[in-house]
Amino acid sequence: MTEFSPRIVAFCCNWCSYVGADLAGTSRLKYPDNIRIMRVMCSGQVFPSYILKALELGADGVLVAGCHIGDCHYVSGNKKAQERVETLLRVMKTLGLDPRRVRLEWISASEGMKFASTVKEFVEEIKELGPNLLGVR
Amino acid sequence: MKQIIKRTKAYYCVECGKCSGSCPVARVNEGFSPRVIVERALSGMKGEIEGDRELWTCLTCEACTTKCPSTVKFSEFIRGMRSSAFNSGYTSRCSQGGLLHSIQRVQSYRDIVQNRLQWISDDLKTSTEGEVLYFTGCLPYFENLFSGFVNPLEIARSTVKILNKAGISPVVSPNERCCGHDLLWTGNVETFQKLARLNIEMIKESGASRIVTSCPECLRTLKLDYADFFEGTDIEIVHISEFISSLIKNNDIKLNRAGIMTYQDPCRLGRHMGIYDAPREVIKSMGELVEMNKNREESSCCGVSAWATCEGNSKLMQIERLIEAKSTGADMLVTSCPKCLIHFRCAVHNQIPVEKEKVDIPVVDLTVAACRALAGE
Numbered sequence: 001m002t003e004f005s006p007r008i009v010a011f012c013c014n015w016c017s018y019v020g021a022d023l024a025g026t027s028r029l030k031y032p033d034n035i036r037i038m039r040v041m042c043s044g045q046v047f048p049s050y051i052l053k054a055l056e057l058g059a060d061g062v063l064v065a066g067c068h069i070g071d072c073h074y075v076s077g078n079k080k081a082q083e084r085v086e087t088l089l090r091v092m093k094t095l096g097l098d099p100r101r102v103r104l105e106w107i108s109a110s111e112g113m114k115f116a117s118t119v120k121e122f123v124e125e126i127k128e129l130g131p132n133l134l135g136v137r
Numbered sequence: 138m139k140q141i142i143k144r145t146k147a148y149y150c151v152e153c154g155k156c157s158g159s160c161p162v163a164r165v166n167e168g169f170s171p172r173v174i175v176e177r178a179l180s181g182m183k184g185e186i187e188g189d190r191e192l193w194t195c196l197t198c199e200a201c202t203t204k205c206p207s208t209v210k211f212s213e214f215i216r217g218m219r220s221s222a223f224n225s226g227y228t229s230r231c232s233q234g235g236l237l238h239s240i241q242r243v244q245s246y247r248d249i250v251q252n253r254l255q256w257i258s259d260d261l262k263t264s265t266e267g268e269v270l271y272f273t274g275c276l277p278y279f280e281n282l283f284s285g286f287v288n289p290l291e292i293a294r295s296t297v298k299i300l301n302k303a304g305i306s307p308v309v310s311p312n313e314r315c316c317g318h319d320l321l322w323t324g325n326v327e328t329f330q331k332l333a334r335l336n337i338e339m340i341k342e343s344g345a346s347r348i349v350t351s352c353p354e355c356l357r358t359l360k361l362d363y364a365d366f367f368e369g370t371d372i373e374i375v376h377i378s379e380f381i382s383s384l385i386k387n388n389d390i391k392l393n394r395a396g397i398m399t400y401q402d403p404c405r406l407g408r409h410m411g412i413y414d415a416p417r418e419v420i421k422s423m424g425e426l427v428e429m430n431k432n433r434e435e436s437s438c439c440g441v442s443a444w445a446t447c448e449g450n451s452k453l454m455q456i457e458r459l460i461e462a463k464s465t466g467a468d469m470l471v472t473s474c475p476k477c478l479i480h481f482r483c484a485v486h487n488q489i490p491v492e493k494e495k496v497d498i499p500v501v502d503l504t505v506a507a508c509r510a511l512a513g514e
């Protein structure tokens with residue numbers, strides 16, 4: 001049997017985390033290629049429905065990444081993101097989906113290292129959890 | 138489309154416009170006209186209807202159905218057209234970004250193990266097998282999403298308390314799934330059927346011969362839309378308002394006076410299922426009932442159905458209805474549908490376009506009100 005290779009969707013905000021991801025690339029940092037990055041203008045734009053839909057469509061994990069609190073380019077979008085993720089985690093618990101499949105991280109434009117290590121860590125964790133049951137109907 | 142037209146008798150339409158005249162959406166949205174939709178269908182414009190965003194605006198509230206002189210079943214027609222649109226790749230403009238539909242679809246996976254019974258506190262008696270099953274519906278999820286301004290699970294607790302009071306320890310199953318109402322009414326028939334099959338399995342395993350629901354949509358769905366799946370079984374399905382009113386009639390419970398109340402007929406309970414009297418009897422046994430101008434068959438909808446299309450116009454309908462409720466002078470607006478409750482509360486939760494005094498009337502679920510009024514509690 002081939003090793004389980006998770007599929008992870010990452011929503012990265014345009015102003016910090018996406019630039020952080022870019023920096024990881026231009027600095028030639030190594031991180032697993034399990035991640036599919038979607039650029040959004042702000043983490044506050046990521047509705048709970050986007051995350052659940054990604055899981056429904058078979059993503060094994062979802063990462064939401066935005067600017068550090070206080071640094072959001074739309075003032076408080078990341079606070080909204082935090083609330084939204086919390087709401088979704090409550091729903092996921094009721095649905096019996098493992099909340100560890102969803103992660104919220106603050107990654108600034110200069111934190112290429114943090115981006116790479118976050119992805120590495122997340123991929124390891126998801127590997128332990130195994131495939132998302134919604135993806136294997 | 139021809140079949141849908143035939144099944145819903147749309148070809149009898151004489152373009153009288155009674156539907157548009159009685160439609161709560163048409164009143165606030167100039168672009169919406171049930172008459173025009175039927176007219177288009179009759180001239181074969183399938184693509185135009187499927188692609189029209191207004192297809193998802195209808196509340197399927199059946200206000201027009203009760204008025205139509207040609208007995209066209211318009212909301213059934215909309216349901217049929219939505220399923221055909223869904224199959225062509227169109228989807229509803231969902232409120233909450235589609236989150237609720239997503240939650241409902243996830244429940245159609247056989248292997249998920251939900252944690253939906255967290256609300257059962259020690260003072261409530263429930264069973265795993267038995268004659269009566271309480272179908273809780275989406276209440277645990279509503280609590281997850283809307284606890285900022287409503288307590289949906291209080292409805293579940295009140296229901297069980299009242300059942301306990303009548304000596305019943307109902308089955309409440311962790312394996313229950315969403316009844317599928319919203320998906321069925323937004324065109325996703327396939328997932329609806331999956332949910333239905335899983336629920337039927339769960340119900341059969343419980344050994345129940347009677348199901349109580351606290352949601353009119355579950356009631357309608359289990360009673361009418363599950364009929365084919367239930368074939369060959371003899372299961373009675375009742376709404377909690379019918380159950381409480383029979384308890385009162387038999388003197389099994391007594392309710393204390395709880396004030397002056399006005400009542401919102403939920404579309405599914407009223408026009409869809411014809412249940413108008415039971416909730417009113419419950420109200421009369423715990424207080425005085427003052428009717429709004431529009432009541433019973435004439436009642437206006439709470440503005441959103443099946444989590445399809447929540448927009449400015451929905452809020453207008455809600456505010457209008459709340460003003461009407463407030464002007465009756467009642468102490469509270471009672472409804473017997475969790476969604477009516479959520480929609481009305483949501484409408485006044487943030488900014489409102491009118492003075493607050495005009496709409497500030499508490500909205501209370503019938504079962505919760507009855508449970509609070511239980512004598513000797």
Ligand code: SF4
Pocket residue numbers: 156159160161162163171194195196197198199200201202211212
């Ligand atoms: S079902 Fe209700 S919302 Fe839909 S067209 Fe008829 S009256 Fe209007």
Ligand code: FES
Pocket residue numbers: 013014015016017041042043044065066067071072073074076077078
């Ligand atoms: S712009 Fe980065 S989180 Fe809002």
